[in-house]
Amino acid sequence: MTTEPGLRERKKKRTRTALVRAAIALFTEQGYEQTTVAQIAAAADVSTRTFFDHFPTKEDVLFMHATERTELVKHMIESCDGSETPGELLVRVLKENLLTTVWNQDIVSGAVTLRLKLIKTVPAIQAFALQRLLEVEEQLTDALCAAYPDRLTRYEAAVMVGSTIGGILGALRLTVLDHDDPEKVRESLLQAIDVTSRGLRHFDTAASVPLS
Template sequence: MSEGPGLRERKKLRTRHALIAAALELFVERGYEQTTVSEIAAAADVSTRTFFSYFASKEDVIFHNTREGLERVLRVIEEPRPGDRAIDLLTRAVTSGFSALAFDERLQREIAPVNALVMTVPSLRARGLLLLFESQRELAEALHRACPEEVSLVEASAVVGAVIGGGKLAAFVSMSNGASPEEMLAAGRQATELALSALRAASPPPS
């Protein structure tokens, strides 16, 4: 079996990771708005054209993991097990998201600089809020499709908003109070678990 495709994919991942690392370092050192795409490419030792083959803009570098993370939790919801209720699917989806973060040291290193940029750069804050809204919408629609007899679209939107919104808020509040990346993740996880516990208590299994 040829190893060509695997080697090419690893090379692409290395280039992608190099661009992300270079961009974040420059954003922190020089400021997001002051850093150009050409400077990021040069720092990663690639051409500007290569940068645009991986990312459409500087903003896309900041939010590079958003779609991948969303699709991970969507897969959980879209593949229910026999007897699963909406709260079971949402719990498992949230757990899978936090587990992925816990085992990805590279993403953990990015949490602090990315969140600091999102909180301080107006254009990134706006993009972050839009992505959060869109992610919650997709999750709510998926939950409703998976359990149409149990939760309406409005109800699915409410529970997703409570769990995901609560976790995001707790993480950002902890960051604004000087928490480390590990403490931010812990705060977000605690908030989602509290929300899930409240929802589970409000929706006991049928007798």
């Protein structure tokens, strides 16, 4: 009985992964707008109802790993022990996630390249991606503020999160669409994090003085 929840969760994850892989393959082969939810479900060998048990919309399939990463980053920020400055924490957390989870799940599989191409060409994906970006930045800003309540204002936390995510997205846009070599993408992400970390030093200096 004690293993049943774990088994259910693993089965759920396998189904979600199968749906994502099927969707990416179909989007690549026949186009996003030409692909239906029914086709994705059939390719993953599940029912359409099962698809909607896991994803509210077709757009959500493209961003599954992004949603999981956001939750992981939030958890890591919320679990910090306060020994790092806010900037050091952001850099460490994003490096750990970008160079493991993102790289393995999205870059190697080609999901990042496909997502960026669709963001540029499909209005529905553009709108969805913008909404998701705003939600992610707000969630991470809240988490950072909660982790350093006496050291950061909400404005400072928002600027730190926004500038860091913006740098990473900029590197992805410039690199992923021009290269299919995961190592080049990895190097670009590292460089983007290093560049944005320089700007975070100002906030780390300011944050070293407790707010009055």
